[in-house]
Amino acid sequence: MRDRRAERREATRAEIVAAAWEVVGENGIGALSLRDVAERVGMRPPSLYEYFDSKNAIYDALFADGQRMLYDALTEDKDLDPLEQMRARTHDFIDFCVQNPARTQLLFVRTIPGFEPSPESYALAVRTLTAVNEAFADLGVDDPSAVDLYTAMISGLVNQQLANEPGGKRWVVLADEMLDMLLDHLRKTGRLTEGEP
Amino acid sequence: MRDRRAERREATRAEIVAAAWEVVGENGIGALSLRDVAERVGMRPPSLYEYFDSKNAIYDALFADGQRMLYDALTEDKDLDPLEQMRARTHDFIDFCVQNPARTQLLFVRTIPGFEPSPESYALAVRTLTAVNEAFADLGVDDPSAVDLYTAMISGLVNQQLANEPGGKRWVVLADEMLDMLLDHLRKTGRLTEGEP
DNA sequence: GTCTATATGTGGATAGAC
DNA sequence: GTCTATCCACATATAGAC
Known part of the structure; x- marks a missing residue:
């Protein structure tokens, strides 16, 4: 049976990664900030920690992507x-x-x-x-x-x-x-x- | 006549640049912080502004050096x-x-x-x-x-x-x-x- | 020229309420 | 899951004592 909870979570993670690509595309790879990413996905910065353990974890997701x-x-x-x-x-x-x-x-x-x-x-x-x-x-x-x-x-x-x-x-x-x-x-x-x- | 004041100033600037090379050598070029540099030359961070207008001015001095x-x-x-x-x-x-x-x-x-x-x-x-x-x-x-x-x-x-x-x-x-x-x-x-x- | 003190803005990260 | 509140580190800058 499909795990709708996990699917939702993966979709949100993908949304965050997409927002992060936008940020680094505009400001450079070194200028990724959680604030910018959070704003773009309509969250507060701390909420991102529900999906990624740290900023480097986001970098890692970008690297893999x-x-x-x-x-x-x-x-x-x-x-x-x-x-x-x-x-x-x-x-x-x-x-x-x-x-x-x-x-x-x-x-x-x-x-x-x-x-x-x-x-x-x-x-x-x-x-x-x-x-x-x-x-x-x-x-x-x-x-x-x-x-x-x-x-x-x-x-x-x-x-x-x-x-x-x-x-x-x-x-x-x-x-x-x-x-x-x-x-x-x-x-x-x-x-x-x-x-x- | 020699301008001893200007010479001293240049010497201090060189000291700061040398300290900045140490910092980036250890932590990477992106991890330069004024605190680290100031500590290494025995100053408080605000005092660096007497010699460089901004952190980017220090980067520029490193680039030129x-x-x-x-x-x-x-x-x-x-x-x-x-x-x-x-x-x-x-x-x-x-x-x-x-x-x-x-x-x-x-x-x-x-x-x-x-x-x-x-x-x-x-x-x-x-x-x-x-x-x-x-x-x-x-x-x-x-x-x-x-x-x-x-x-x-x-x-x-x-x-x-x-x-x-x-x-x-x-x-x-x-x-x-x-x-x-x-x-x-x-x-x-x-x-x-x-x-x- | 250097210091202390202070302020603002930014950024990563955590605790705990809801 | 998301939020508010908070903390810490840092860059930047200014005021004023020494």
Whole structure:
């Protein structure tokens, strides 16, 4: 039998998380305040404690929610060959990041003093990273340091874009060139053999 | 004639900045509090206002100080050819960043709600970036997007290292490979002609 | 120049009434 | 579950003694 009480509670938690996304979207990830969130959901601040144990628990819910959104944003397209797949997902990732700078900071930069994602939330990040590793495996690349080069290059583009020209495209447009550069390098060093030149 | 009053004042300002570095070094860049700083320099919090107009003014002094440290860390070595010069400075930069994560966040990531460096402080960042552009010009590379690729790749290594494995070397050790990859790519696309293979 | 004292506003968090 | 009341820490700022 359905537990209507638990369903209601989950719905309210989701409402709070949505309100928190609004707040950090407007003021930055570091400027989340319980007052702002409470006002947006029509509660008094102490009532939030019925749903989350602390402000960091809200950050953790945002982190988990953001990781889920990222995973969903990187949808597989079975019609594409592995190389085009990689290119498409790289664009998906970059779009996801520049579309919401506060979310990107929460997911990929240690920014909030005292906040560490819980093991359950972090597991969602691992799931996505595993998918990236599999995408490289599909390309025939098994060297883990190739993936480290990739994540550094792409996250570097995003970081530079957000830090120096938020809303612009100066770094983002270099994504394809960056990817080609990496693939050439992997071919040259014998870590990638299949695919076109 | 020397203005002993002004000298004393500058010395105290420097003491406050040093104390602020200690605080952010221990607690993170977002956790700077005037109480902590005041206690460390043996003052009461209100007395700090004699030297800085606001907490953000202290952040600005830290930003300027950090930019000066970075500029000094990237010392030219006239004995090296441009290519070895580039490699040496890249290592200097990476060491500078991983050595003090809080400082790196302040200088290169928009992290503190409401803080923007003053024009005077930002000019110090521009000075360093100009030096990077000149280093590429010495290599014979004039395309500005080459420098954008470079800053994205190197800052990406640093960010991944600090976010995922602070204190480790997993990404940092890829610096030379990353640089070689970029130089190969610039040769291949006709933007770099001099230098060894 | 530094202090004490004081004030206002903001923010996280808890106790206890309803 | 939600509220009021309250507490503590902090940023910011001012007045006035020393």
